[in-house]
Amino acid sequence: MKVGLFIPCYVDQFYPGVAIATLEILERVGCTVQFPLQHTCCGQPMANSGFEHLTNDCNNLFIRNFGEFDYIVCPSGSCTLHIKDHLHSDQDEQAATGVRTKVYELVEFLTDIVKVTDLQANFPHRVGLHQSCHGQRGLGLAQMSELNAPAFSKPEALLSKVQGLELVTLDRMDECCGFGGTFCVSEEAVSVKMGKDRVADHERHGAEYITGADMSCLMHLQGILKRKGSRVQVKHIAEILNHQ
Incomplete structure (x- = not known):
């Protein structure tokens, strides 16, 4: 194709x-x-x-x-x-x-x-998945927790095929990180607090990496991680799925 x-x-x-x-x-x-x-x-x-x-x-x-x-x-x-x-x-x-x-x-x-079944990827780390709002609520990449409906997550399904990867369970799987494009500029304080909450959830559960399908959200979280001196890193899901 x-x-x-x-x-x-x-x-x-x-x-x-x-x-x-x-x-x-x-x-x-x-x-x-x-x-x-x-x-x-x-x-x-x-x-x-x-x-x-x-x-x-x-x-x-x-x-x-x-x-x-x-x-x-x-x-x-x-x-x-x-x-x-x-x-x-x-x-x-x-x-x-x-x-x-x-x-x-x-x-x-x-x-x-x-309908990929095996990408032959290997990433032996504890990873937390950030499910971005546009992907989840707009594109339907994952189910929303507020709905009484069967759970699913396409990013999780792909990450489950990566050898050595341990996906950590978060307290709030689909909470917004606060980036929101221009929202992070117009409502900086709110945006930062939301990002800090997301980072804390991943750190609390021992994630070594935060991944997701939207690098803009990960960029926002990366800034917060760097400012607090955290060892947690961010990596786009494509980089993990391509890691040999």
């Missing part, structure tokens, strides 16, 4: 290793992957700040870059959800609709499309 690799701005600038791990995983499961060199920001920061009406150029460029692929895969739940829910075009709405239907976050692509 022909896959377009959609890498968010912050991953490109700050965590290129996540992009490389995503590429290597996709190639290992048999995908032909291309990275459109002209692709830029998907427009999510503008939309989150109330300026979605100014994202037309971003939208049309995204469609031109990714419209011809069988699938579009992104290692970020928030950016994926933005495209799924908000991509429109003042030039070709039919093309925009086509793109919206074939964009996938990495975990859901591996689980629902590839």
Whole structure:
């Protein structure tokens, strides 16, 4: 299958290793992957700040870059959800609709499309899973604890296939970390307190690493960990699934 690799701005600038791990995983499961060199920001920061009406150029460029692929895969739940829910075009709405239907976050692509059974990964550490809000409540990567419904977690299912990995049980599996994109700027104090609560939950249960499917949330938690001098590290799920 022909896959377009959609890498968010912050991953490109700050965590290129996540992009490389995503590429290597996709190639290992048999995908032909291309990275459109002209692709830029998907427009999510503008939309989150109330300026979605100014994202037309971003939208049309995204469609031109990714419209011809069988699938579009992104290692970020928030950016994926933005495209799924908000991509429109003042030039070709039919093309925009086509793109919206074939964009996938990495975990859901591996689980629902590839149906991967073994990535031959090895990561002998105690790991806590942070289930980001966009992925959980927007993309349905995991069940919400407030619902009286059968529990499931696609990230957990993939991590359970990693040799040597011990997934720790947290007190509040699906509590928000407080990042929230521009929320962490407009409500800094609330954001930091929420992040400290998430970090404390992982530390309390002896996690060596915190992982998740959204590097933006992990970046927020990483800042809190570094400021308090914690030994706990963060690692995107793609890096763990690609670890040999």
